[in-house]
Amino acid sequence: MKRASWRADLALTGVALIWGVTFVLVKEALQQVSTLLFLSLRFTLAALALGIACRPLASKFREAGVLIRGGLAAGLCLFAGYLLQTMGLRHTTASKSAFLTGLSIVMVPLFGAVIHRRAPGWAEAAGVVTATAGMGLLTLEGGFGRMNVGDLLTLGCAGAFALHILAVGHWAPRTNFQAFTLVQIALGAALAGGAFWWAEPAYIRWTPEVLGALGVTGLLATALAFSVQAWAQQRTTATRTALIFALEPVFAALTSYLLAGERLSLRQLAGAGLILAGILQVELKPLRRGSRP
Numbered sequence: 001m002k003r004a005s006w007r008a009d010l011a012l013t014g015v016a017l018i019w020g021v022t023f024v025l026v027k028e029a030l031q032q033v034s035t036l037l038f039l040s041l042r043f044t045l046a047a048l049a050l051g052i053a054c055r056p057l058a059s060k061f062r063e064a065g066v067l068i069r070g071g072l073a074a075g076l077c078l079f080a081g082y083l084l085q086t087m088g089l090r091h092t093t094a095s096k097s098a099f100l101t102g103l104s105i106v107m108v109p110l111f112g113a114v115i116h117r118r119a120p121g122w123a124e125a126a127g128v129v130t131a132t133a134g135m136g137l138l139t140l141e142g143g144f145g146r147m148n149v150g151d152l153l154t155l156g157c158a159g160a161f162a163l164h165i166l167a168v169g170h171w172a173p174r175t176n177f178q179a180f181t182l183v184q185i186a187l188g189a190a191l192a193g194g195a196f197w198w199a200e201p202a203y204i205r206w207t208p209e210v211l212g213a214l215g216v217t218g219l220l221a222t223a224l225a226f227s228v229q230a231w232a233q234q235r236t237t238a239t240r241t242a243l244i245f246a247l248e249p250v251f252a253a254l255t256s257y258l259l260a261g262e263r264l265s266l267r268q269l270a271g272a273g274l275i276l277a278g279i280l281q282v283e284l285k286p287l288r289r290g291s292r293p
Helices: 003-029 035-062 064-087 094-102 104-116 121-141 148-173 176-201 207-233 238-245 248-260 264-282 283-290
Strands: none
Touching: 003 207, 003 238, 003 248, 035 064, 035 176, 035 207, 064 094, 064 148, 064 176, 094 104, 094 121, 094 148, 094 248, 104 121, 104 148, 104 238, 121 264, 148 176, 148 207, 148 238, 176 207, 176 238, 238 248, 238 264
16 A cells, blocks of 8 residues: 555544544533534534635635535535534434444445446455445444434435535545645535524533533644645545544544443444454555555
8 A cells, every 4th residue: 555545544543532532522512512502613613624724825726616616515515514413413412423423334335336337346345335234233222213304304414424525525635635635624604604693593611611622622633634635635535434434423432431430331442443344354454465446
């Protein structure tokens, strides 16, 4: 495998780690702020930080048409994913939401096969199946049960996140990744800002927990994380990105254990192991063949 691909995969692992670690912070903060208002503030802070960072590079943004089309497409998918996930959580359990959202790792190669008219390789397909089984063991402690409205909304969320990964993989290599990230995050901020005041009762208490969660999620989990994703997807595939992002619930479970004292059952540990096995199944195949798949 090429060195650049390894660096990209390690960077995406770091993104999954950041998202997993912030789970506990966001869970605590959402007890004191409405969901869409939190998202609006988070994306606005991220957009401001990216705007400041991108300002010295403005003269290099020559692909305006590609930048705007790609950034808007990715931003729309990103906001749709967060909105559907939030709406779904009103009607379904957190464990089912986590599993259904994680099904984006299955949808990425399926959608990609339809869009590009090219089936994924056997290693990628086997890795996706293994990681999905692990996701189920990790998150579905109470069983799946019947599908309800919340489950269907969360399935839509998984589809939106899968399309976001594919959109980033298609558009990011064709423009400046920092500017691309700014456009999609700014659109997310605008859409969340236009929705929080009517979609749900808006409230916020400016506590240290809320301020800390906004700072960490806005600067690290949004501005930095999506910039790294756009950079990394210039060097690796969408399917590999989705598989690596399956590590997010693993990191979330470990963080919950370390910070909140939540115990991991044998079933959850087995699920985490299967997720890791699915990723390694894809990552180690190029080493056996001596080239990138």
